[in-house]
Amino acid sequence: MDMKKVKLSIFIFLLGFNLFAQSFTMEQVTSFPFPSELTASNSKDWIAWAMNEKGLRNIYLAQAPHFDTKKVTNFSVDDGQEISSLQFTPDGNNLIFVRGGEHGSNWDWNVGINPSQSTFMPKVEIWKLALVNGKVEMITEGDEPIVSPDSKTVAYIKNRQVWTFDLNDPKPAQLFEIKGSVANLSWSPSGDLLLFIVNRGTHSMVAVFDLREKSLRYLSPSFSRDTSPRWSPDGRKVTFIRRPGGKPEPQPILEQRHNPWEIWTADIQTTEGKMRWKAPETLRGSISTTHGGANLHWAADNQLIYLSYEDGWPHLYAMDAEAGLSRQLTKGNFMVEHVLLTPDKKSLLFTANTGPLKDDIDRRHIGRVDILSGKMDIWSQGESIETNPVILSGNQFLACISSNSKRPMLPTILSLETGQMKVIGESILPPDFPLEQMLTPKQVIFKSPDGLNIHAQIFEKEGGEGKKPAVLFVHGGPQRQMLLGWHYGDYYSNTYAINQYLANMGFVVLSVNFRLGIGYGHEFHKPERTYWQGAEEYLDVKAAGEYLASLPQVDDQRIGIYGGSYGGYLTALALAKDSGLFKVGVDIHGVHELSSRLEMPEGFEKAPDFEKAQKTAFYSSPLAYLDTWTSPVLFIHGDDDRNVQVSQTVDLIRRFEERKMPFEYLIIPDDSHHWMKYANLVKVNTATVDFLQKHLKP
Numbered sequence: 268m269d270m271k272k273v274k275l276s277i278f279i280f281l282l283g284f285n286l287f288a289q290s291f292t293m294e295q296v297t298s299f300p301f302p303s304e305l306t307a308s309n310s311k312d313w314i315a316w317a318m319n320e321k322g323l324r325n326i327y328l329a330q331a332p333h334f335d336t337k338k339v340t341n342f343s344v345d346d347g348q349e350i351s352s353l354q355f356t357p358d359g360n361n362l363i364f365v366r367g368g369e370h371g372s373n374w375d376w377n378v379g380i381n382p383s384q385s386t387f388m389p390k391v392e393i394w395k396l397a398l399v400n401g402k403v404e405m406i407t408e409g410d411e412p413i414v415s416p417d418s419k420t421v422a423y424i425k426n427r428q429v430w431t432f433d434l435n436d437p438k439p440a441q442l443f444e445i446k447g448s449v450a451n452l453s454w455s456p457s458g459d460l461l462l463f464i465v466n467r468g469t470h471s472m473v474a475v476f477d478l479r480e481k482s483l484r485y486l487s488p489s490f491s492r493d494t495s496p497r498w499s500p501d502g503r504k505v506t507f508i509r510r511p512g513g514k515p516e517p518q519p520i521l522e523q524r525h526n527p528w529e530i531w532t533a534d535i536q537t538t539e540g541k542m543r544w545k546a547p548e549t550l551r552g553s554i555s556t557t558h559g560g561a562n563l564h565w566a567a568d569n570q571l572i573y574l575s576y577e578d579g580w581p582h583l584y585a586m587d588a589e590a591g592l593s594r595q596l597t598k599g600n601f602m603v604e605h606v607l608l609t610p611d612k613k614s615l616l617f618t619a620n621t622g623p624l625k626d627d628i629d630r631r632h633i634g635r636v637d638i639l640s641g642k643m644d645i646w647s648q649g650e651s652i653e654t655n656p657v658i659l660s661g662n663q664f665l666a667c668i669s670s671n672s673k674r675p676m677l678p679t680i681l682s683l684e685t686g687q688m689k690v691i692g693e694s695i696l697p698p699d700f701p702l703e704q705m706l707t708p709k710q711v712i713f714k715s716p717d718g719l720n721i722h723a724q725i726f727e728k729e730g731g732e733g734k735k736p737a738v739l740f741v742h743g744g745p746q747r748q749m750l751l752g753w754h755y756g757d758y759y760s761n762t763y764a765i766n767q768y769l770a771n772m773g774f775v776v777l778s779v780n781f782r783l784g785i786g787y788g789h790e791f792h793k794p795e796r797t798y799w800q801g802a803e804e805y806l807d808v809k810a811a812g813e814y815l816a817s818l819p820q821v822d823d824q825r826i827g828i829y830g831g832s833y834g835g836y837l838t839a840l841a842l843a844k845d846s847g848l849f850k851v852g853v854d855i856h857g858v859h860e861l862s863s864r865l866e867m868p869e870g871f872e873k874a875p876d877f878e879k880a881q882k883t884a885f886y887s888s889p890l891a892y893l894d895t896w897t898s899p900v901l902f903i904h905g906d907d908d909r910n911v912q913v914s915q916t917v918d919l920i921r922r923f924e925e926r927k928m929p930f931e932y933l934i935i936p937d938d939s940h941h942w943m944k945y946a947n948l949v950k951v952n953t954a955t956v957d958f959l960q961k962h963l964k965p
């Protein structure tokens with residue numbers, strides 16, 4: 268071989284080596300701290316939040332006006348025990364929180380989780396932190412605590428019943444017994460009544476327990492499903508959402524239909540209820556499934572607040588609790604999320620994917636609307652992301668969590684006087700976190716075969732001559748939106764970290780926001796013929812793969828795909844249907860069997876399109892295409908998953924085994940859908956990128 272060819276071979280080898288040269292480790296990029304449970308005291312200018320630092324979950328405090336951060340707990344083991352229900356007592360003297368459970372689950376969220384294989388199952392417990400002396404103590408088993416207005420009593424749920432304890436002399440005791448399952452506890456402004464929902468399976472009712480009289484009464488009881496009860500500011504009335512109870516006559520399964528809901532009020536004394544508003548009987552008029560659902564509040568000046576999709580976007584509305592007559596408060600082609608009624612009940616804070624930049628639809632910024640005047644401001648802007656706003660007691664500062672393309676989510680203070688924003692807690696970032704190596708993803712928009720504009724984010728490191736391998740990331744939910752920066756959900760901050768790692772390795776990475784996702788309006792979020800009704804969202808995934816293949820810098824023979832949960836489902840579908848396009852994949856706790864959700868008809872009554880629906884569901888599943896699945900796959904699932912049954916992966920692997928189809932697997936015993944133990948998160952992330960690299964490297 269002449270010297271030229273030798274030199275070229277060495278160059279290509281070094282290039283290949285360089286292509287996969289990595290300037291930071293998976294552990295370093297996965298070590299992003301994640302803030303949650305941001306809350307503000309209503310009486311002192313304190314904020315508090317829970318911070319997950321490599322699985323060590325602790326509470327931090329900061330106080331106006333300097334907001335120096337202070338860690339006030341010392342949980343020092345990566346044991347998967349999350350912090351939830353973090354709240355100040357109204358007098359600002361104590362913090363109450365729950366430790367344990369898996370509150371992001373679809374079932375058993377209040378059951379202990381044990382990813383560290385402790386000898387005995389960890390419990391879900393209510394803790395108290397005394398701010399006067401920093402004393403932290405576990406009070407009792409329980410969940411969903413709420414503190415009485417006089418800061419003396421905590422009411423909480425245990426075994427689906429109502430319990431209480433005195434904060435100064437805790438002797439937990441069940442308050443009363445009631446048939447069914449209790450939820451949505453809230454104290455009346457006077458503190459002598461407890462409002463809650465009792466679920467009886469076919470229906471649910473709003474109920475009030477009078478602590479003085481030790482008596483219980485139902486408010487406007489019916490055979491409906493009543494939810495989301497809220498007190499009027501004077502404590503004399505309650506508003507709630509009413510939806511139909513029981514089961515309907517079998518309807519066409521493959522057709523979309525209106526999901527009815529109403530807003531009611533009821534008088535505490537007479538228990539009489541009145542319907543105040545009925546949703547427009549349109550598809551857009553269905554109750555919203557975006558964050559907070561109906562977001563029902565009773566504001567000052569007798570205004571009822573709700574969120575509706577009726578104009579095509581999730582927006583806020585107000586109506587007089589007596590006269591009705593709704594008014595739209597937020598308007599425009601954007602989504603409202605994370606809605607908070609200010610302590611004075613005169614305005615609403617929210618997160619919105621709108622702002623002056625043309626690609627702000629793929630970010631989040633903080634907004635505020637005055638309820639009586641309807642005056643709306645978007646308070647934050649720029650190439651950053653701000654979400655989950657809370658307002659501090661002095662009305663001078665607002666706190667939120669913020670990120671950008673490089674910096675992970677951190678608590679951030681916004682001065683309402685100057686508009687200045689100050690990130691706090693940057694010292695919590697690990698010293699070896701690869702901040703400067705983070706790439707800035709770019710917004711791309713391409714068309715699906717049926718004409719939809721599909722938004723995506725592309726991550727690409729400069730340089731790296733020749734054709735690069737590529738990876739498509741498919742999010743889960745599916746009611747999610749990936750953004751132009753670190754995400755406000757921990758699951759998707761983690762996949763953002765993976766995408767950064769892959770891009771830094773030299774892959775071209777595309778994160779696709781397929782239909783069914785939020786942030787792009789009702790018809791994008793609620794399209795027809797998706798999931799087990801036809802899987803047309805896969806059109807967007809395949810279009811994303813073809814978009815990657817069309818890029819001049821991408822080697823179209825080295826495109827991989829990965830995704831979790833709903834994204835795992837679409838990853839499996841892509842590998843099964845299009846192994847020619849997707850050469851390798853990692854299916855993380857994916858869904859694979861879709862037909863069993865169709866209830867087998869009892870007796871003669873069945874949906875008019877039942878057989879067609881069964882066939883559609885089957886052909887919407889990867890199971891229908893195993894004959895054409897030739898690309899290598901790694902299956903990963905936690906076997907205490909409470910969002911997607913682990914059987915979805917166990918059963919698919921059984922089929923692979925019986926068909927003698929090659930696969931690799933990683934089971935994570937005793938962990939859930941959210942990799943509660945940090946060591947498991949790193950293990951899953953590492954396995955994912957190693958498998959992709961193994962099959963896509965030059």
Ligand SMILES: CSCC[C@H](NC=O)C(=O)N[C@@H](C)C(=O)O
Pocket residue numbers: 373742743744745747758831832833834858910911940
């Ligand atoms: C419809 S399949 C269930 C998928 C699951 N949704 C809720 O549990 C999922 O995608 N979970 C995570 C990843 C998410 O909600 O984003």
